[in-house]
Amino acid sequence: AVRFGSVSAVFTVNSSSQITATAPPGTGTVQVTVVTPGGTSNGVAFTYVSVPAPVLTSAVPNSGPTAGGTTVTLTGTALATTTDVRFGSTPATSFTVVSDTHVTAVAPAGTGTVQITVTTPSGISNGLPYTYSGAPTLTGISPNSGPTAGGNTVTLTGTNLTGASSVTFGGTPAASVTVISPTQITAVVPAATAGPVDVTVITPGGTSTLPKAYFYVSAPVLTAVLPLSGPLGGGNTVTLTGTHLVEATAVRFGSTPATSFTVVSDSQITAVVPAGAAGQVGVTVTTVGGTSNPVSYTYLAAPTITTLAPTQGPTSGGTTVTLTGTNFAQTTTVLFGGVPTGFTVVSDTHLVADVLAGPAGPVNVTVTTPGGTSAPKVYTRVASPGI
Structure with missing residues (x-):
């Protein structure tokens, strides 16, 4: 026997000089003794220490x-x-x-x-x-495209998304991830180069990937707008050229949306100009990739003619008339009785026009610019006297 105090312990005799024993339950300090046919040994002290529960x-x-x-x-x-x-x-x-x-x-x-x-x-x-x-499953992402600069928020849908610890776009971690529910996560997209990337969500239950599910789109760039100007009332059509225009969602003249626009190709858009105030505005194109640089477009007031000098001349023409008025700088046409004639723009308030031959009598003189056509002024051709 091996006893801890008066309580017997389970033991194994290893040799004539060694025994291993498992201490039975107990408290305080007790004497450990060994009993053999030769008698009971002296006791050695063994102290039970109170160990707290884990x-x-x-x-x-x-x-x-x-x-x-x-x-x-x-x-x-x-x-x-x-x-x-x-x-x-x-x-x-x-x-x-x-x-x-x-x-x-x-x-x-x-x-x-x-x-x-x-x-x-x-x-x-x-x-x-x-x-x-359970292992997560991604089923969709909205929107599925955005700017290369990132920073936009997308919504991921699927199953078993609770506890999502990371969302990556082409291997790059999202700037932040918010778990809305077991079926929905929002993530702030990181920056990357243009093109499609895999979207991956990592949860305690595993990983799920939507291949090529998100497309990074380059920001649009505008290089020109033609014509460069038009009337205050708008309604004219301009052509915008540049790059990365195919995904256009808006065209603006200043802060005013175009009346309508048509994407012709990745490098060209036609747009119907809205009404605007006289002066320059920046024309921009917006896509999911961002908003382009502005290109200048000028709203022009229609020209006005205040005086003609002289107001009459021979039916044979060949003379010149000085027109005084406003907004002549971008004159494209001067008409005498509906017939185009040669002209020279002297300044925004003066131009000189050639008088064409024609029958005797009054004719209307008008000036046309990208801003419109002036109200007419009357010029009179006078027949030569006869004897």
Whole structure:
């Protein structure tokens, strides 16, 4: 026999000089004695020390895939003598006692939410929740394109998205990720070069990828607008040229949207000019890739004629008339009785026009610019006198 005080212990005789024995329950200091047919030995002191029951305070991570295999770090107190770690009723695949305050354990397979407990000779700890998550599945992304500069927010839809720790676009992590529900996540897109990329979500339950699901679009660039000017009332059509225009969603003259526009190609758009105030405005094109640089377009007031000098001349023509008025600088046509004639723009308020031959009588003189056509002034051809 081997006794701890008066209580017998389970023991094994190793040799004539050694025995191993398992201490039975007890308290305080007792004498350990050995009994053989030759009698009872002297006693040696053995002290029972009060060891607190283990306490768990955290489990990181606290979720993982149903297949198990996740290494979980358990933090608490009185963990040094851990003999068992369980996830629900299932033993951990393996565990390692790191210190009296830390144990690492490999989660076994499981489903749902279970309690993690630690067992030591002093008892079983409190439980901490651990959730088994199904593998995520991505089904969609909206919008599915955006600028190369990133910074826009997209919504990912799918299943088992709870606990998502990362979303990547072509391998680059999103600037931020917000889990809305098990079926929805929002993510702020990182910057990247133009083109399609894979979108991947990582959750405790695994990884899911939508191949080539998001397209980075280059910002549009404008190089020209023709014609460069037009009337205050708008309604004329201009042609915009540049690059990356095919995804255009808006064309603006200053802050005013074009009356309408048509994307002809990736390098050309035609747009109907809206009404505007006299002066220059910047014309821009917006796509999912961003807003272009502005190109200048000028709203012109229609020309006005205040005086003609002279107001009459011979039917044979061949003379010149000086027109005084406003907004002559961009004159494109001068008409005498509906017939175009040669002219020279002297300034924004003066031009000189050739008088054409024609029958005697009054004719209307008009000036046309990109801003419109003036109200007519009357010039009279006078027949030569006869005797």
